[in-house]
Amino acid sequence: MTISSSFPVIRMLPNKSPQRVRFGAPWVYADEVVLDRRARKHAPGTIVELQANDGERLGLCAFNPVSKIICRMLDRDLSAVIDRDWLVAKLTYAQDMRARLYDAPYYRLIHAEADGLPGVVIDRFGDVAVIQPNAAWAEVLIDDLAAALIEVTSVTTVVKNGTGRARSLEGLAEETVVLAGEVSDAVPVQMNGATYFADLTQGQKTGLFLDQRDNQAFAARLAKGGTVLDVFSHVGGFALAALAAGAVSADAIDGSAPALDLAMRGASASGFAGQFATIKGDAFEVMAGLQADHRRFDMVVCDPPAFAPNKNALDAGLRAYERIARLGAGLTTKGGYLVVCSCSHAADLNSFREASIRGIGRAGRKGQLIHTGAAGPDHPMHPSLAETGYLKALFFRLE
Numbered sequence: 001m002t003i004s005s006s007f008p009v010i011r012m013l014p015n016k017s018p019q020r021v022r023f024g025a026p027w028v029y030a031d032e033v034v035l036d037r038r039a040r041k042h043a044p045g046t047i048v049e050l051q052a053n054d055g056e057r058l059g060l061c062a063f064n065p066v067s068k069i070i071c072r073m074l075d076r077d078l079s080a081v082i083d084r085d086w087l088v089a090k091l092t093y094a095q096d097m098r099a100r101l102y103d104a105p106y107y108r109l110i111h112a113e114a115d116g117l118p119g120v121v122i123d124r125f126g127d128v129a130v131i132q133p134n135a136a137w138a139e140v141l142i143d144d145l146a147a148a149l150i151e152v153t154s155v156t157t158v159v160k161n162g163t164g165r166a167r168s169l170e171g172l173a174e175e176t177v178v179l180a181g182e183v184s185d186a187v188p189v190q191m192n193g194a195t196y197f198a199d200l201t202q203g204q205k206t207g208l209f210l211d212q213r214d215n216q217a218f219a220a221r222l223a224k225g226g227t228v229l230d231v232f233s234h235v236g237g238f239a240l241a242a243l244a245a246g247a248v249s250a251d252a253i254d255g256s257a258p259a260l261d262l263a264m265r266g267a268s269a270s271g272f273a274g275q276f277a278t279i280k281g282d283a284f285e286v287m288a289g290l291q292a293d294h295r296r297f298d299m300v301v302c303d304p305p306a307f308a309p310n311k312n313a314l315d316a317g318l319r320a321y322e323r324i325a326r327l328g329a330g331l332t333t334k335g336g337y338l339v340v341c342s343c344s345h346a347a348d349l350n351s352f353r354e355a356s357i358r359g360i361g362r363a364g365r366k367g368q369l370i371h372t373g374a375a376g377p378d379h380p381m382h383p384s385l386a387e388t389g390y391l392k393a394l395f396f397r398l399e
Contacts, residue, residue: 011034012053027385047063048062060080088151091109106189109129114379121134124153125187128200131160146180159200189208208235211376224245227249230252231286231301235259237303238339284324296331298337299332300332304341307320307344310346317347322356327359337398338398345390353394370395371395
């Protein structure tokens with residue numbers, strides 16, 4: 001028997017077990033629920049009560065009839081009120097951990113489902129924060145979310161970055177807008193001994209890839225006294241950290257001229273301008289050209305975009321990872337270090353590692369796998385959602 005609710009009720013189909021949801025899974029898919037005419041009338045972002053087919057009450061969810069992820073679990077407490085105070089509590093809980101981890105306020109504050117705000121990413125850059133509302137419910141509550149963020153963190157500027165594939169899958173329009181304060185220039189970020197510049201309104205994602213901070217620090221320890229090639233460098237993530245740790249020179253390859261301009265700006269602000277150079281172009285072509293010119297580096301870092309953003313792209317993505325490892329190995333000195341990274345959640349660690357090892361072998365090289373890195377602790381994993389543990393970094397020393 002179905003139990004009455006003050007929220008619209010969405011029921012799971014008779015042949016779909018609620019056990020996965022009971023044990024913590026935060027998503028329910030469109031083919032798991034009764035999607036009749038009444039359900040389809042609910043606006044994207046509507047808060048609903050999710051019930052098993054037998055009426056078992058599972059929790060409060062954000063509903064979106066146009067998304068494959070039709071229900072995102074917000075709270076298992078059926079008495080919860082999803083409002084500004086609820087958002088303040090979530091943000092406060094997340095902020096407490098980051099304040100313990102980092103001396104300066106530069107970190108990911110909210111990592112979506114793992115921090116209890118499904119589909120929401122918030123990166124903090126000092127007095128500025130960037131919100132990515134990648135789920136319809138967050139778009140509906142964006143003003144309350146921005147106000148709660150200011151209350152908890154005392155940031156003075158909040159940017160909404162409404163771009164990316166995740167929003168299109170939710171049926172949301174692309175839009176970047178400053179919700180509070182103002183942004184007149186790229187924001188300087190102190191990290192790993194260097195100064196980076198994050199473009200919060202026109203740059204990629206939120207402007208800076210904070211998830212690589214720990215991997216950049218580990219690479220920097222190995223780069224001391226050596227030469228570095230940072231491929232897919234964006235604003236100089238690995239290169240600037242390496243120079244700060246004592247690398248003698250670093251070259252950065254990227255296809256984006258604005259990103260490389262910011263990288264050079266960061267090098268100048270950090271006092272490394274004379275040791276830093278940029279190369280704009282297709283990474284595969286540039287690497288092949290450097291190899292033809294017999295260039296070699298003591299450390300080569302390849303941190304490409306997601307070559308396998310979904311399962312359909314997995315085979316092609318693994319071939320691309322193999323190719324990038326082969327090219328990188330061909331540019332690494334004997335006894336040098338090759339770092340290859342993947343942010344593709346569809347490519348698990350084993351598949352990515354095997355592809356990288358094949359690439360190294362096809363370059364005629366062999367070596368040791370000395371370290372496997374992941375995203376920093378400000379990017380926690382949801383235990384029931386493998387997608388939140390997407391980042392992988394493999395550190396090889398090549399003979």
